[in-house]
Amino acid sequence: MTDQPLAGRTVIDLTTALAGPYATLLLAGLGATVIKVENPATGGDSSRDNAPYVGRSGLSLTRQADDDMSVSMLVRGRNKLSVTLDLKNPRAQAVFADLVRDADVVVENYSPGVTRRLGIDYETVRRINPGIVYTSISGFGAQGGPGSGKAMDSIIQALSGVMLTAGEPDEGPVRFGLPVADMLAPLFAVIGTVSALLQAEHTGEGQHVDVSMLGALTSLVACEPFDAFEAVGLPLRTGSTVPRLAPFGILPAADGHLALCAPTDAFAHGVLRAMGRAELIDDDRFRSRDQRVAHADELHELIRLWCRDRPVAEVLHALTEQGVPAARVREPRDAVRDPLVREREEVVPVTHPRYGQVGDLAATGVPIRFSSARAGFDRPAPALGEHNDAVYRGRLGYSEEQLCELAAEAVI
CATH class of the missing domain: 3.40.50.10540 (Crotonobetainyl-coa:carnitine coa-transferase; domain 1)
Structure with missing residues (x-):
């Protein structure tokens, strides 16, 4: 060549x-x-x-x-x-x-x-x-x-x-x-x-x-300010979710897992609409990013309850219709194909x-x-x-x- x-x-x-x-x-x-x-x-x-x-x-x-x-x-x-x-x-x-x-x-x-x-x-x-x-x-x-x-x-x-x-x-x-x-x-x-x-x-x-x-x-590792997170009291290891970006993380569904990335107001409100919970958009716990971070555990638990009995495809359809970034967690063998x-x-x-x-x-x-x-x-x-x-x-x-x-x- x-x-x-x-x-x-x-x-x-x-x-x-x-x-x-x-x-x-x-x-x-x-x-x-x-x-x-x-x-x-x-x-x-x-x-x-x-x-x-x-x-x-x-x-x-x-x-x-x-x-x-x-x-x-x-x-x-x-x-x-x-x-x-x-x-x-x-x-x-x-x-x-x-x-x-x-x-x-x-x-x-x-x-x-x-x-x-x-x-x-x-x-x-x-x-x-x-x-x-x-x-x-x-x-x-x-x-x-x-x-x-x-x-x-x-x-x-x-x-x-x-x-x-x-x-x-x-x-x-x-x-x-x-x-x-x-x-x-x-x-x-x-x-x-x-x-x-x-x-x-x-x-x-x-x-x-x-x-x-x-x-x-x-x-x-230094690209992410982990030392700053620690200084202000944010946890460094948060498992499958990232509270400081809530809603954000890996969520179990009925037949697999999905990744959800909705840190902005527009994306977060889209998640609530996809769940059929549009009334929560004006809830003091979830209206703004800082409020969602402060109540991340509650928000992530609401989303988990909604996801857990639904197939991944159904959850993804509802989220993507609202313009929310989400994807199925794939096996490596599927990803490379x-x-x-x-x-x-x-x-x-x-x-x-x-x-x-x-x-x-x-x-x-x-x-x-x-x-x-x-x-x-x-x-x-x-x-x-x-x-x-x-x-x-x-x-x-x-x-x-x-x-x-x-x-x-x-x-x-």
């Missing part, structure tokens, strides 16, 4: 697991040539060993054949070129230098200190290619932090405070089912990378882009490189639409080292003899 925004840019991908590979997946979806460097001694990206797997017989919990591929890799590896290179091997230094010499971006998500020990840190790469944009995604920042250990998504959720923003007041911490820390940091990493590329066009100089998972997630997100390619089918589309499994697309460019994926995930010849011989100009020698010495 030569009409993609990042067409012509080359990214050297040193990442593994989720946070880093999701960033490079987005860069690939925007048109960059992403060369994924994987260690042959360890079997490559750790995602290659994530169950379940897809093969000739479909989905399985364990790998059944050599060409079975992890669903994680099928999703995260699309539009990437895979080469093998053992960066711990002394001879890998020269190969790595050749890879980055004409590249635009390096993305890595090693623990702090590892890139320096391997000789692939920013200062080293900058000496080879002063225009390089070198993006680091880590748990606590490229320099680490006091007591900073391994950065797993749940660790970052715990430290960010986000686990105590959801759930009932008397419950323990709630872990988000979506690995939100692992997926949020890459978004900021892509923003930083593209911004640095734009700056480099004017200055000719690259730079180090440093994104921490903890900083990214905690910055979003929504015709709208499928038509816009924000969610796309999972494809195995040999066996094609995998049932009705869903994968992330690039959720950005351009008026004069394309974004998306047109190649399935690669096998480990599938593009060694294309990159080392075709791109770097290595001879057959050189490739055989590197392979014999377990460099690639």
Whole structure:
């Protein structure tokens, strides 16, 4: 796709697991040539060993054949070129230098200190290619932090405070089912990378882009003034409803749940009309927003009583007729099959490189639409080292003899 925004840019991908590979997946979806460097001694990206797997017989919990591929890799590896290179091997230094010499971006998500020990840190790469944009995604920042250990998504959720923003007041911490820390940091990493590329066009100089998972997630926690709520006596954890926005929350109906968002006077009064209780619009408890907040428990209980014996469809019909924002709470399997997100390619089918589309499994697309460019994926995930010849011989100009020698010495 030569009409993609990042067409012509080359990214050297040193990442593994989720946070880093999701960033490079987005860069690939925007048109960059992403060369994924994987260690042959360890079997490559750790995602290659994530169950379940897809093969000739479909989905399985364990790998059944050599060409079975992890669903994680099928999703995260699309539009990437895979080469093998053992960066711990002394001879890998020269190969790595050749890879980055004409590249635009390096993305890595090693623990702090590892890139320096391997000789692939920013200062080293900058000496080879002063225009390089070198993006680091880590748990606590490229320099680490006091007591900073391994950065797993749940660790970052715990430290960010986000686990105590959801759930009932008397419950323990709630872990988000979506690995939100692992997926949020890459978004900021892509923003930083593209911004640095734009700056480099004017200055000719690259730079180090440093994104921490903890900083990214905690910055979003700070977008909501939880400390201010606490100072004025508002509860931080309110369960299925949000009293300060009443009526607002998740409500049970006879056959499911619905989300209701009606914080303004117009929306709140629409709820009362939908319930057949228009007389309550002038009730001193519900007339204005401040009054509704003060009597949120009473208001939410009235709405619950109205919803609980009615089907979701009936409740939604009554609310939407009054212009009130409301929606059914969907199962993930239904949400990713929504015709709208499928038509816009924000969610796309999972494809195995040999066996094609995998049932009705869903994968992330690039959720950005351009008026004069394309974004998306047109190649399935690669096998480990599938593009060694294309990159080392075709791109770097290595001879057959050189490739055989590197392979014999377990460099690639």
